Amino acid sequence: MSDILSALGDILDERKGASADSSYVASLYAKGLNKILEKVGEEATETILAAKDAEHSGDNQDVIYETADLWFHSLVALAHLGERPEAVINELARRFNMSGLEEKASRSDK
Ligand SMILES: N=c1c2ncn([C@@H]3O[C@H](COP(=O)(O)OP(=O)(O)OP(=O)(O)O)[C@@H](O)[C@H]3O)c2ncn1[C@@H]1O[C@H](COP(=O)(O)O)[C@@H](O)[C@H]1O
Numbered sequence: 794m795s796d797i798l799s800a801l802g803d804i805l806d807e808r809k810g811a812s813a814d815s816s817y818v819a820s821l822y823a824k825g826l827n828k829i830l831e832k833v834g835e836e837a838t839e840t841i842l843a844a845k846d847a848e849h850s851g852d853n854q855d856v857i858y859e860t861a862d863l864w865f866h867s868l869v870a871l872a873h874l875g876e877r878p879e880a881v882i883n884e885l886a887r888r889f890n891m892s893g894l895e896e897k898a899s900r901s902d903k
Contacts, residue, residue, distance in 0.1 A: 798868070798878035805872035821869055829870045836863040 808816050813823035821829050840863045843856040868878055 795879070795882050798882065801865075801868060802872065802878040805869060806877075809872075818869060822873060826870070826873055829866065829873055832866045833863070833870055836866050839863075 805818055808818040809822060811819035813820045821832065836859060840856065840859040843859040847853045847856045871878070871880070
């Protein structure tokens with residue numbers, strides 16, 4: 794799973810050298826951090842609305858789509874600040890390891 798995030802991180806880094814009219818990500822970088830954060834906020838709102846609809850309809854397709862938009866724009870914000878997706882994966886891994894769940898999972902394998 795994190796292979797895709799790493800590959801996307803490479804593309805987000807490459808886009809820093811691209812002209813604003815050649816790519817969506819390059820156009821966001823050119824507009825600056827406030828515009829990128831505005832997109833993160835919009836996608837968060839759309840994710841919330843889609844989750845509420847999904848609870849009633851039982852169809853999760855839209856909330857998955859909106860969550861992908863939210864993750865993507867969050868990664869653009871991090872890339873703009875010079876961070877990689879792996880930094881978030883590592884933080885989640887650190888929390889997982891701290892919780893002791895990894896140890897319990899490996900014990901139950903034996
Ligand atoms: N994963 C994504 C991705 N997810 C969503 N989006 C774009 O994010 C935008 C979502 O914003 P909205 O739904 O608000 O649509 P919009 O009206 O077009 O946006 P605004 O004009 O309001 O900013 C759309 O333009 C989507 O195309 C993405 N654009 C790019 N990627 C990845 O980023 C890579 C680089 O993209 P480019 O920079 O376009 O080459 C691509 O290869 C993809 O892997």
